[in-house]
Amino acid sequence: MIYKGILSCVIAASSVFGTFAQTHTLEINTKKTGAAVSPTMYGIFFEDINYAADGGLYGELVKNRSFEFPQSLLGWQAFGNVEVKTDGPFERCPHYVVLGFTGHKECATGLQNEGYFGIGFTKDEEYRFSVWAKATDGEATIDISLADQSTMDENQERAKAQLKVSGNEWKKYELILKPNKSAQKGCLRLLLNGTHGVALEHVSLFPVNTFNNRENGMRRDLAQALHDMHPGVLRFPGGCIVEGETLKHRYQWKNTIGPVENRPLNNNRWQSTFHHRLFPDYYQSYGLGFFEYFQLAEDIGAEPLPVLNVGMACQFQNWNNPAAHVPVDSLQPYIQDCLDLIEFANGDANTTWGRKRVEMGHPKPFNLKYLAVGNEQWDDLYFERLRPFVKAIRAKYPDIRIIGTSGPDSEGKMFDKGWKAMREIKADLVDEHFYRNEQWFLSHGLRYEGYSRKGPKVFAGEYACHGKGKKWNHFETSLYEAAFMTDLERNADIVEMATYAPLFAHVDGWQWRPDLIWFDNTRMFKSVSYYVQQMYACNKGTNVLPLTMNGKPVAGQEGQDGLFASAVVDKRKGEVIVKVINTSDKPQDVTLNLNGLKGARSATATTLHSDNMDAENTLDNPDAIRPVETAAVCQSKKNMTVLTDRLPAKSFRMYRIK
Structure with missing residues (x-):
């Protein structure tokens, strides 16, 4: 997503910038189409x-869903009469658990899964619970719930359903849980209800809305990103x-x-x-x-x-x-x-x-x-x-x-x-x-x-x-x-x-940083690097265009005052796309001479900028640094199209010119 707005520093008239000592002129040859940009770039x-x-x-929200971790119940809290067995229905995942009656109805048997740093769930969203199960004696009943142990409420349970398991053959069972409140670090709880035991394998919980x-x-938000x-x-x-x-x-x-x-x-x-x-x-x-x-x-x-x-x-x-x-x-x-x-x-x-x-x-x-x-x-x-x-x-x-x-x-x-x-x-x-x-x-x-x-x-x-x-x-x-x-x-x-x-x-x-996208159990944010990658990927064009300053590539060389630049044409959309980065700590005046184009043309400028070099996006402030799109104006000058602008210090600005 790119924010849109009005950026006052994007002005057509170069005279506005007369107080600056030097204008950097970027020559772009729009008629000399260069190498094709690979779709995979x-x-x-x-x-x-x-x-x-x-x-x-x-x-998947359940950790160790098939009890195959070297410590079979790692990720699970077991209580009451719980036994792990290894002759399950799946050859390469043979472990399963049996929940049995404790001998007293007030002494519960069950399992509680901690998920990955807790199980996150959202109010009114649907979650698909599934399990492979068989009864050890006729028919068994399990109470399934999503719970929030951190709550001060009288009731920890945020969603609850009952599962009937019948027969001594392995079958897959499913039900939907819909919590009435959200939790960031909740848990999945399975309780044996009654005196008849049950065997469970591959206990799974997914959002329905994947x-x-x-x-x-x-996970929908991460894949959408x-x-x-x-x-x-x-x-x-x-x-x-x-x-x-x-x-x-x-x-x-x-x-x-x-x-x-x-x-x-x-x-x-x-x-x-x-x-x-x-x-x-x-x-x-x-x-x-x-x-x-x-x-x-x-x-x-x-x-x-x-x-x-x-x-x-x-x-x-x-x-x-x-x-x-x-x-x-x-x-x-x-x-x-x-x-x-x-x-x-x-x-x-x-x-x-x-x-x-x-x-x-x-x-x-x-x-x-x-x-x-x-x-x-x-x-x-x-x-x-x-x-x-x-x-x-x-x-x-x-x-x-x-x-x-x-x-x-x-x-x-x-x-x-x-x-x-x-x-x-x-x-x-x-x-x-x-x-x-x-x-x-x-x-x-x-x-x-x-x-x-x-x-x-x-x-x-x-x-x-x-x-x-x-x-x-x-x-x-x-x-x-x-x-x-x-x-x-x-x-x-x-x-x-x-x-x-x-x-x-x-x-x-995490073990390694920096990373492109960060998340917890219910939220996510895109790093500034994500937006850099997105600006390039969404604006790669079809072919390279030659871009020089004083006959040289603009690559932070001596005399270029920390400027880097490249240009492409998008033949499908009929646009020239110019990317300019000012890595210096001062604003820079730039003029884009679009050789081969004539007349005034509409354009946009998309800017990624922060005054704080250590600033970053966070879960609590995911939009601290985002691209901002504004209108720009290209003038007709000396039989070519010209765009004049001032780049803020430490900024990435991309121009799209029709």
């Missing part, structure tokens, strides 16, 4: 870090979880498809990576699996970009341990995973894996075009493993574009070695990762001008400005990201896609 990268999946985007109303769906970015590509499922701290715990896509009740639990490698930010109950339920990722990409209009394991565990966590990785002559199962995934995404019902997709409810192919093999690996350990993957994929699926990686460095010996290897292996794109400080972003405004135009394209797969001593989502670092992104845009002939990272973070459960 600005996208999003999803990794299950910071409780981004379970407890976040994935709509994104696109899917039963095993996404992704949709509203208009991303060109969705990279998933990571990130370092693709590797795992050991290969045993790597992400295995085949475990994430099929009935959710039978998807096995997996460790999350972010559970204990940072001992100073420890979350020992952080696991992956795989409820948000590869089918759901492909479906989400389709729902938000993005190209799917899965990342699969190359036969290596996390190199950072296995620094000097070659034995942690699969021998090169034993890679075939990993290579087959890649081939099978392409068949799952694109194959028809006559193929083994395509049929599985059809059975899950998606007859049409997902039209997969990209596949990344390996995440942030480097050196010969990676290169020698990647080669047989590329050979096998090319042989069977020559149209799939394969993405390799240059490792975690943004430059230097190992980075150069990575690019050299990717050219030799003939990867289609190279995934670059760079989390760097303010000075790096300000000094790399011409990063891609010097890249070779022969060989692989660039995928800036993970990047963010990490403030030096200020590693959070404040305005200043977001502004410098905007400045750097002008270079992505100017070099659309070599840069094919870019994704900020990470994407999501729970305010009570």
Whole structure:
């Protein structure tokens, strides 16, 4: 969303600015259409870090719903006569609980689930409770409720229903709960009513109102925020979880498809990576699996970009341990995973894996075009493993574009070695990762001008400005990201896609920051970096236009007073889009000479600005910093269209000119 209003500093007449010493003239050649901007240029990268999946985007509200955590009742408070058993109806999730009579009707038997930092629910919203159950003796009754233990009210229960379970065969039961009050940190409570016992498996609670109303769906507000970015590509499922701290715990896509009740639990490698930010109950339920990722990409209009394991565990966590990785002559199962995934995404019902997709409810192919093999690996350990993957994929699926990686460095010996290897292996794109400080972003405004135009394209797969001593989502670092992104845009002939990272973070459960979108159990806010990404993604145009100041690219160079700029044309809408960032601490006068256009024209100016460089959006003040759209005026001057303006200090302003 962009706020609209009247901005007094956007004036047509340049004479108003006569008190300023210098006007910076940006020359834009509207007739010299440059490289096409890839539809995938600005996208999003999803990794299950910071409780981004379970407890976040994935709509499930119950933690440890199948009792498969190593401590079977972790997340549950059990009382009375509760027994855990391991001969349940689902082969890969065998655990379940039996609630039995205590022998006295005043001594209750039951379970209470804490959810992810509490269970959030909203007044008058509907929640779908489901469970697989069987009676141990005839017919059993369970009282199901949503409760708020923090209330001072006489009654903790906010919604209540009764479930009758009959017969000794496993069946799925469902009911709807509709709370009469909201709670941020409530709980789900199950109480045995009567003397007849009951067995319970896969206890689940979802909002009915998920994104696109899917039963095993996404939390609506978080998924809508992704949709509203208009991303060109969705990279998933990571990130370092693709590797795992050991290969045993790597992400295995085949475990994430099929009935959710039978998807096995997996460790999350972010559970204990940072001992100073420890979350020992952080696991992956795989409820948000590869089918759901492909479906989400389709729902938000993005190209799917899965990342699969190359036969290596996390190199950072296995620094000097070659034995942690699969021998090169034993890679075939990993290579087959890649081939099978392409068949799952694109194959028809006559193929083994395509049929599985059809059975899950998606007859049409997902039209997969990209596949990344390996995440942030480097050196010969990676290169020698990647080669047989590329050979096998090319042989069977020559149209799939394969993405390799240059490792975690943004430059230097190992980075150069990575690019050299990717050219030799003939990867289609190279995934670059760079989390760097303010000075790096300000000094790399011409990063891609010097890249070779022969060989692989660039995928800036993970990047963010990490403030030096200020590693959070404040305005200043977001502004410098905007400045750097002008270079992505100017070099659309070599840069094919870019994704900020990470994407999501729970305010009570984060391991890493800054992040694009923050949330608690019922609310969310978009960081300033989100709005930077959105302004680019929604205004990427179709082709680059040459833009210079005194014959040079506007990239914070000497004599440019901290200005960065890029321009594109949107041929579909008949608009020129110019993005200008003023990173200096003074206002700057700018004149846009739109060479090739004539006459006065209507225009808009959208501004992202704050007077406080440390300011950020928060849950309590989510709109503190938002883009503001205003009217602008273009004059006719010397047979060209001219727009004259004053940019506030530390601001990002985008012009759209008809």
